[in-house]
Amino acid sequence: MYEFGNFVSEEAMTYSEIHTTPEIAVLQKLNRHTHVNVIHPRMLSGHYQGKLLEMISRMVSPHLILEVGTYTGYSAIALSQGLQDGGKLISLECNPEFAETAQRFIEEANLEHKIEIRIGQAFDLMEELNQMFDLVFIDADKENYLGYYTKILPRLKKGGVLIADNVLWSGKVFTNEMNNDKEAFALHQFNEFVTQDERVENLLLPIRDGLMIVQKR
Numbered sequence: 157m158y159e160f161g162n163f164v165s166e167e168a169m170t171y172s173e174i175h176t177t178p179e180i181a182v183l184q185k186l187n188r189h190t191h192v193n194v195i196h197p198r199m200l201s202g203h204y205q206g207k208l209l210e211m212i213s214r215m216v217s218p219h220l221i222l223e224v225g226t227y228t229g230y231s232a233i234a235l236s237q238g239l240q241d242g243g244k245l246i247s248l249e250c251n252p253e254f255a256e257t258a259q260r261f262i263e264e265a266n267l268e269h270k271i272e273i274r275i276g277q278a279f280d281l282m283e284e285l286n287q288m289f290d291l292v293f294i295d296a297d298k299e300n301y302l303g304y305y306t307k308i309l310p311r312l313k314k315g316g317v318l319i320a321d322n323v324l325w326s327g328k329v330f331t332n333e334m335n336n337d338k339e340a341f342a343l344h345q346f347n348e349f350v351t352q353d354e355r356v357e358n359l360l361l362p363i364r365d366g367l368m369i370v371q372k373r
Contacts, residue, residue: 163324163362172204179203182265183233190228194257199227201295201321205364206234209293209319212369213238216317218290223247224278224304225296229258229271235293236270245271248281248296278304288313295321298339301346309355312372318356323347324366 164172179187183206191197201209213221213235219242221235226249236245249255255273262271274281278296282304289312294304301320312318323329328340329347350358350368361367 163327163364163366169204176204176207179206180265182261183230185264186228186230186233186261189257189261190230194228194254199295201231201234202364205321205367206230208363208367210234210237212317212319213291216291218316219243220287220289221245221291221293222285222289222308222311224292224294224308225249226258226273227254227295229261229273231293231295232258232271232273233262233265233267235291236267238291239270243270246285246287247271247273248278249273249275250277250296279307282307285311287311288316290316292316292318293321294318298322298325299342301343302349305346305350309372314372316372318370318372320346320350320368320370322365323360323368324362326365329366 187200187202190200209231214237217238217240219240223232223235223245226232226247232245232247239245252275255275259273262268292308292312294301323343325340325343328334328337329344334340334344347360347368350356350370356370356372358368358370361369
């Protein structure tokens, strides 16, 4: 069985990280804080994946980003680096403690004018959204990925990009363990649905715990 984030050899991953632009100071600090003080620190996007999210955002050059699942704010800060002038990222988070930590680091990064955290259940908060988004990042409860995708896709602009994290779930989605893990089974259903969805082009990247990258046709 694969360990979380271990689809690429440790040596190759270390070499890749060494040859990747370093984290900005506030993300280094947030990374350390999360690993020392917050439960489930492996949920953090981290340096390598964070830089990938940032680069995708810079390439898309979004005016409006939606994030489902804030955690401690690492991915929100990374994604916000690609926003157009006057652009905004809306992040949905159900845990007020995570949101409080994220808000603190967002303010330390002087990004409070670009990033807005909304606290509550994601499906309820989505009902309040009437904007069209250029970029979407889903990193929340895995059993609802397909529901989030179905809800969000009509609000994604043509040519817009959607990214979903953890879609390989430590390799369980392609082993017999999937049948005994409801999250793995839900993620497999999500992967199958996206791959067969004629409204999009998609690419599953085996980076960390798997990223599904989708572009709306």
